Amino acid sequence: MNRDLRFTALKKTPFHSRTSLASRTNKYYNWNGFTVPTEYSTTELEYTAARNGTSVMDLTPMCKYMINGSDANKFVDYLVTRDLSQMEDNTVAYIIWCNEDGKVMDDGTIFKFSNTKFMLCCAVKIYNWLHDSAEGFDVSFEDATDTTAALAIQGPTSCSTLKNYGADDLELLKPFGMKQYNINGYDVLISRTGFTGDLGYELWTDPANAENMWDSIMEAGKELKIRPFGMHALEMTRIEAGFIQTNTDFMAAEDSLRPVRMRSPYEIGMGWLVHLNKESYFVGKRALKKEKETGNSERCLVGLDIDGDKPAVGSVIYNEKKEDIGIVTAAMWSPTMKRNVALASLKRPYGIKIKENIFAEIYHPEELEYKKIWAKCKVVKRQFFSPERRNKVPADLYE
């Protein structure tokens, strides 16, 4: 029968039996070929859990690549713009990588086990890119996307939840650190990383352990306001945290049809990840060096604090002469900050040298009519939400 079907069904993650049970709304979407919930009950409730308790998200669809070989450390340093030569074992680093024109292809995290073993986590598939880049390096790759189950456990009580689950001394793990555990007979890698800008962890394990892990964590967090959360709630938390998302806040270089849509790291606020003084060459270095020297970056990605309380979703940004100077890529009313915030891609010098007299034209839907709002914006730091507990060691514990 199967071969009569025109399309192959989306894959189910190892957590599907549990996520589908937890889903009241049956709202799913396609993430990298997997079906995962957009929301379980209501986005607001899930968001609140993430900010006040523990939230659980199925991360399995993230692309995960194992990089092995005697040149693995040299290779990752060549692949990404950041200088990783001093990176310590059992740590994680946030990275971006570029093509030859110095345009960003994607961002992600790299996990270092040793000089000969790494794991790369990202949104866009890059198996081919890895192979083509590897010419001249002694490395091999394994696509571990389907063979690793991943769960994000985020929120102020997440450390306590995981300690109840069996992760001893987890509160001592530093941000961007990682530690190997054996819990309930399975290896579980726990890293202090996340996409919510809060205290949080990510767990990586064998798919066979997925259901058991989910159940045990739900049990462990029962008194700590644990709740699964979906993509929509994650979107809210990541905007508050000022994290960027590929193909939302900027177009991945390999995905954009129009060359003018490609962005360099300097144009999406990622200049701090470009280490031009890195001794070895990395992909895009020549182009980025030139861009830095000539200062011909055209755009910038900034945070906006917008007057009023109507989210500026998709708004065009203007200067005082009503000239179009950019666009909002993500926007929300932040319930935690009580601020109307947005990420916006602006044409320089706006956002860099000119931070005043910037306006958003907001079309706010009101029962089949749009209310047009001309709202004043302030250029601010992109990290709207960054609580102290996020980086605290030892991490806060609750009972």
Place this chain on the structure above:
Amino acid sequence: MSDNYDVIVIGAGHNGLVCANILAKKNRKVLICEARENCGGLVEESITNFVPQIPLSVSSSLGGLPVKYKAKSTIALSESGQHIRLVGNQHIDHKVISGFSSKDADRYVEFHDKMSSFSKALGSFMMASPPRVMNNTFSDYFKLFKLGMNVRMLGKKKFNEFARMIGLNIADELEDNFENTLLQGLIAHDAVLGSNLGPRSPGSLINLLYRMATHDNSIFGGIYEIDGGSKAFVDTLLDISNKNKVEIKTSSSVKRCITENDKAIGVELHSGEKIYAKKIISNADPRSTYFCLLGTENLDTDVKRRIKHHRSKGKVAKLSLSLNKQPEFINCDKNDLESRMVIAPSIDYIEEAFNPSKFDKLSMEPILEMKLKNSDQSNPVLDIQVQYASYGAQEGWDKIKDNYVDAVIKLIGKYAPDIQSCIETKTIVTPDDIEKNFYVSGGHWHHGEIQIDQLFMLRPIPGASQYRTHLDGLYMCGAGTHPGGGLTGIPGKNAAQAILEDA
């Protein structure tokens, strides 16, 4: 760190020598590092047969190049003895072809005129450095505009015809025009010579136009033999080098480029010796230049991809037969034996020879271009270009070499029955041998296919045209650059110009 030299040229092939001398004449202190014991690269008796004439623009920038050429006519051998002899002169050729078919004779003149006007339109473009369109400079656009104008100036009818023919295969065009299969085979042979194409492969027609542009805009004219052979040519270049005080280090193979702040500042030899210079020029093929000299760790992924996809599998082997006497070719007089002799009896024959090469296999009935060398001092030698002798043949060259040579000799036996008894020694140089002995990856004459995606501003790869590489201070001057291989010296001259422009 002091620069010992202004320029180091890697490889003393003819383009490297031309480039070095032009720079030396402009008072640059030049060193050439050559991996082999001898200079001249592929300009060697064991490789070269017939050549085009060095263009005036090249010889004049060298201050004259005293090389004598002998024009060669062409003879397409037929088993029946009904050979076609062409000299590249319209009137004479028309008369010869009339002997076979008066229709073909008229058509040939028309065909030749058409092709000739197209190759002339390409011609000016062939000599100069190609434009770099990504640069957005006026002069680059102007060059492109000029090429467009050259073609457009042919008139609307011819322009349409040019557009029709540019991607066409040579077989279709020949079958549309001619009825004589031997004539079809002969022209198709010249269209695919040195390439990885069969007569029915798309793009084989532009290959012929390309060849014509360096051969006096003629199909069978512009084919020469160097007086005194390849050695005389190389010796002349070496004399000039001597006069211009170009230093040449032979048996000095370069391991890699030394870089500082992402700029080439010198070379390191395999012996460990380091030599520094302001500019480095590679006469090596693009793959060696990028993967060995520049180093894979210094390349962007996109560039690695382009170099990996760069097509440079050689398809021509050279077989040299030393003879104890001159063989009797059926129905050939002394004049015929001095000509360029081609065995490619029909388009289908060539296509059959080509077919196995698609799978890196060998046809035992290849196509041949032969030159009989007679000299008073020594035995006659029959030099044969054998195509399609696949690079990295699946059968394994070590195993099949002898059988292959025998097959070629058997084939020649059909046209010269006594050939077997005349042979004293046989030497074959396969593309694999060219790669090993001449350091040309893929063993390709042109250091890379002459096809539309590897021509003009796309040659050798996008982003590296105009003789510059991705590394500051490292240039290319070999056959892998525009306009490609063949004994023209144009890449060498253009590269020298690029370097002088940048200085």
